[in-house]
Amino acid sequence: MELCDLTARELSGLLRQRKVSAVEILESCLERIGQVDGRPGSLDAGPLTPEDEQKVHAFITLTDDRALQQAREVDRKLAAGEDPGPLAGIPFTVKDIFCVRGTRTTAASRILANYIAPYTATPVERLEASGGLMLGKVNLDEFTYGSSSESSAFQPSPRNPWNPSRVPGGSSGGSTASVAAGEAVLSLGTDTAGSIRQPAAFCGVVGLKPTYGRVSRYGLIAFASSLDCPGPIARDVTGAAMMLQAMAGPDPRDATTADLPPEDYLSQLEAGVRGLRIGLSPDYFRITFPTPDGGFEQQPLPVEIEASVRKAADLLRALGAEIIEDVPMPNTRYGIPAYFVISRVEAASNLHRYDGVKYGYRTPEPVADLRSMYRKTRGQGFGVQPKLRILMGMYVSAAQYSEQYYQRALRVRTLIRRDFETVFDPQGPYRLNALLTPTTPTAAFAMSAVYGDSVLMQYADQLTVPANHAGIPGLSIPAGLDAEGLPLGIQLLGPDFSEATLLRIARAYEQATEAEVWRTQKPAVLS
Structure with missing residues (x-):
C-alpha cells in the first residue's frame, strides 16, 4: 500500500517513529495526483477529451511548493526533538471557498478568478499550525451553489473516483474526491445543506458537519451565513476527529463561534456505544416533494439504502446500544x-x-x-x-x-429545530443520544443527469439539510456499496456540541465492519 492510502493516524505513527519523513508522505500524494487527477479546472478548458472523462479533476490550484516547505519544516522539528504538531506531515486539501494568504481563491467563479487572498481563514491557519501540509485548493460548485460540483466555472469539474461517469456530490466534491482517490489524507470542506455529508456519502469517505459555531467561519467566503459550517473530511473516523480537534474552538475574529473550548475528541473514540440511545425515524426513510396543489407526495428510499441503515442499527444494538424505533420528525419534509x-x-x-x-x-x-x-x-x-x-x-x-x-421559512426552521430538541431532550419521551439515518436518497448520480434542474438537485440534500436549519452536528460514514459498486453512506445526528458522541458511535460501527468485503474495495481510478 502506498503512503498516500494510509490514514492520518497511521501516517502520524510512522512519522513519529521516524520510519518515514514528511517529505516522503508529500511525495506519495503528489505522485498520486499526477496519476489520477488530470488537468486542473480552468476557465477556458475547452471540450472534454476521453482521457478527461477518466480522471478526478479535484484541483483548481496545486500548492506543492508551499506544502514542500511545510514538510521540510516538520522534518526539521522532528530531527531537533521539537513537537511538530498533532497533524504533522499529514497532507490536506482546502475547498476553494476558503481564503489562504498568497493563493488564488476563486470560489469556483469567474468573478473571483484573479483574486489573491491577503489573509488566511482560521480553520486553514489552525490546520497548518498543527503541522498539516496544504496541498492545494480543490474544486466545488460555484460559490458552493449545488449538489454535484458541476456548476463550477473551472472545468473539467470533479468526478467521482469510484466511477468517473458519476458526480462526486457537492458542493465539497473536490474535497471528498481528493480524499477518496488518495490525493490527500484530509480535506477541509463546508456544509450549508449537506455539502460535506452528501459528497462524503457519494465518495465513500467520512464527513462531519460540526455544530454551528464550533469551527470559525473567518475567511470562509459566505453562501448563507446562518447555515454555513466548515468541517473535516477524512478517510476514517479517527482522521475526522484529529482534524476537528485542530480546528475547533472560539475565534475572536468570528463573533458566531461558540465560547466553548473543544473537547478531546480522540480520548473518547474507543468508549463504545453501550448504554447509548440511538433513534430511527420513518420520516428519514422517504423523500417528500411538494405538489402544485399545495400538498405533498412521498416516495420511499431505495431498499438497499434503508437496509444499510437498519443493518447498522442491528450492529450497534449488538454492541450494547438501545435502538429506539419510530421516532417522529414531522417537520423534516419542510427542510x-x-x-x-x-x-x-x-x-x-x-x-x-x-x-x-x-x-x-x-x-x-x-x-x-x-x-x-x-x-x-x-x-x-x-x-x-x-x-x-x-x-x-x-x-x-x-x-x-x-x-x-421569508418570515414563514424562518418559522419553519424553528419547528425543525424543535423536533430535534424534543427527541434529544434528556427529560423527554425519547431521550436520544443520536439519530441514525441515511445520508442521501440515492447513490451518486450520473454526470449531467440532474444538473440544470435546481429543484431535483436540491432534493439530494433533503436528509441532510434539517441539521443545518437546527444548527446541530451531523456525521456521514461509509456503510457499504450498492449493486453498481457505488458507495452508500449513513448519517448520525446529535444534539448541540455532541460531536464526541457521534464520532464515538461511528468509530464503534467502523470497528464492527472492518472485516467486511466492501471495505477492501477500491475506487475505479485506483485499479
Missing part, C-alpha cells in the same frame, strides 16, 4: 422548501459585495456609468446559479412577499 427561501435571501445579500470595484473580475467593456459597470461585471462574472439565487433572494425578501415567504 428543502425553507432552505430554498432562507439560503437565497442570504446568498443574494452576500453576493452584493462582488461589484467589480474593490477586487475580482471587472468587465473589460466600455461603460457609461457605475450602474452599467455593475450590471456588466455581474452579468459576465457570475454563472447561472449565482444569478438564480440573486433573483430569487431579492424576490422572496421584497417587502410585499417577505411575510409570505
Whole structure:
C-alpha cells in the first residue's frame, strides 16, 4: 500500500517513529495526483477529451511548493526533538471557498478568478499550525451553489473516483474526491445543506458537519451565513476527529463561534456505544416533494439504502446500544422548501459585495456609468446559479412577499429545530443520544443527469439539510456499496456540541465492519 492510502493516524505513527519523513508522505500524494487527477479546472478548458472523462479533476490550484516547505519544516522539528504538531506531515486539501494568504481563491467563479487572498481563514491557519501540509485548493460548485460540483466555472469539474461517469456530490466534491482517490489524507470542506455529508456519502469517505459555531467561519467566503459550517473530511473516523480537534474552538475574529473550548475528541473514540440511545425515524426513510396543489407526495428510499441503515442499527444494538424505533420528525419534509427561501435571501445579500470595484473580475467593456459597470461585471462574472439565487433572494425578501415567504421559512426552521430538541431532550419521551439515518436518497448520480434542474438537485440534500436549519452536528460514514459498486453512506445526528458522541458511535460501527468485503474495495481510478 502506498503512503498516500494510509490514514492520518497511521501516517502520524510512522512519522513519529521516524520510519518515514514528511517529505516522503508529500511525495506519495503528489505522485498520486499526477496519476489520477488530470488537468486542473480552468476557465477556458475547452471540450472534454476521453482521457478527461477518466480522471478526478479535484484541483483548481496545486500548492506543492508551499506544502514542500511545510514538510521540510516538520522534518526539521522532528530531527531537533521539537513537537511538530498533532497533524504533522499529514497532507490536506482546502475547498476553494476558503481564503489562504498568497493563493488564488476563486470560489469556483469567474468573478473571483484573479483574486489573491491577503489573509488566511482560521480553520486553514489552525490546520497548518498543527503541522498539516496544504496541498492545494480543490474544486466545488460555484460559490458552493449545488449538489454535484458541476456548476463550477473551472472545468473539467470533479468526478467521482469510484466511477468517473458519476458526480462526486457537492458542493465539497473536490474535497471528498481528493480524499477518496488518495490525493490527500484530509480535506477541509463546508456544509450549508449537506455539502460535506452528501459528497462524503457519494465518495465513500467520512464527513462531519460540526455544530454551528464550533469551527470559525473567518475567511470562509459566505453562501448563507446562518447555515454555513466548515468541517473535516477524512478517510476514517479517527482522521475526522484529529482534524476537528485542530480546528475547533472560539475565534475572536468570528463573533458566531461558540465560547466553548473543544473537547478531546480522540480520548473518547474507543468508549463504545453501550448504554447509548440511538433513534430511527420513518420520516428519514422517504423523500417528500411538494405538489402544485399545495400538498405533498412521498416516495420511499431505495431498499438497499434503508437496509444499510437498519443493518447498522442491528450492529450497534449488538454492541450494547438501545435502538429506539419510530421516532417522529414531522417537520423534516419542510427542510428543502425553507432552505430554498432562507439560503437565497442570504446568498443574494452576500453576493452584493462582488461589484467589480474593490477586487475580482471587472468587465473589460466600455461603460457609461457605475450602474452599467455593475450590471456588466455581474452579468459576465457570475454563472447561472449565482444569478438564480440573486433573483430569487431579492424576490422572496421584497417587502410585499417577505411575510409570505421569508418570515414563514424562518418559522419553519424553528419547528425543525424543535423536533430535534424534543427527541434529544434528556427529560423527554425519547431521550436520544443520536439519530441514525441515511445520508442521501440515492447513490451518486450520473454526470449531467440532474444538473440544470435546481429543484431535483436540491432534493439530494433533503436528509441532510434539517441539521443545518437546527444548527446541530451531523456525521456521514461509509456503510457499504450498492449493486453498481457505488458507495452508500449513513448519517448520525446529535444534539448541540455532541460531536464526541457521534464520532464515538461511528468509530464503534467502523470497528464492527472492518472485516467486511466492501471495505477492501477500491475506487475505479485506483485499479
